Amino acid sequence: MTASFSVVRPKVAFGLRIQHDILKGKAGAKMSEVADIVNDMLFGEQTDWYQSLYSQGIIDTEFSVSYDLIREYQFVSIIAETTEIVALTEAIQKRLDQYQEVLLESRESFEQIRRATLGEGIQRLNSLESIALRGDDVLFGINLFDQVMLIQNLTFEDILTGAEILYRTVHLQRFILQQQ
Numbered sequence: 001m002t003a004s005f006s007v008v009r010p011k012v013a014f015g016l017r018i019q020h021d022i023l024k025g026k027a028g029a030k031m032s033e034v035a036d037i038v039n040d041m042l043f044g045e046q047t048d049w050y051q052s053l054y055s056q057g058i059i060d061t062e063f064s065v066s067y068d069l070i071r072e073y074q075f076v077s078i079i080a081e082t083t084e085i086v087a088l089t090e091a092i093q094k095r096l097d098q099y100q101e102v103l104l105e106s107r108e109s110f111e112q113i114r115r116a117t118l119g120e121g122i123q124r125l126n127s128l129e130s131i132a133l134r135g136d137d138v139l140f141g142i143n144l145f146d147q148v149m150l151i152q153n154l155t156f157e158d159i160l161t162g163a164e165i166l167y168r169t170v171h172l173q174r175f176i177l178q179q180q
Helices: 025-043 048-055 085-097 099-105 107-124 128-133 135-139 144-152 156-167
Strands: 002-005 011-018 064-070 073-081 173-179
Touching (some): 011 085, 011 156, 025 048, 025 064, 025 073, 025 085, 025 099, 025 107, 025 144, 025 156, 048 085, 085 099, 085 173, 099 107, 107 144, 107 156
Antiparallel strands (some): 011 073, 011 173, 064 073
16 A cells, blocks of 8 residues: 655655464563564664665665554554665565564574563663553563563573464565555
C-alpha cells in the first residue's frame, strides 16, 4: 500500500502479524525479551547485514525493528526512511527467509546481546523514571526484578524457539509514505 504525503524522504513500514497463541504473564514477558534479542541478532546495528545496507545507503540511522504484544495479537514492525524501497524490501525478505541459518551462524553474539540486555535491565533499576515508564511489565504481572531474572535465564534454545514463532510463516506487509 502506498500513500502520498508531504514528506522529505519516503518512509516505509513493514508489518508482520504473528500467528500464535495468546501470551500472558511470564510467557508474554519472556516472548517480548526473546523477540527483542532475535531482532537484534537479525537486524541490529552490530550485524554485517545492517552495516552493508547502511554503507550502500539503503538504510540510515532511522531504521528500527520492534516487537509488540497487545492483548490477542503480536506483531513485528520494521520502519525506515529510504529511497531504495525495493532493495530494502528484498533485503528484509531475504533475511527473514534465512533467519534460522543467520541465528545459528551468529550464536556467539547471543551471549553478548543477552548480557547487554541484562545490563540495561539492571541499569533501569537505578532510574525512577525508567521504573515508572515500564508499565508493560505490570500487564504481564511481573516487576523489574522478575524481568532481570528472566533475561538472565534465557538460553539460545529460547531464541531459536522464539524465532520459529516469529518468522516461520512470514507474510510481510508493506506501507509506503512517499512524496506528493
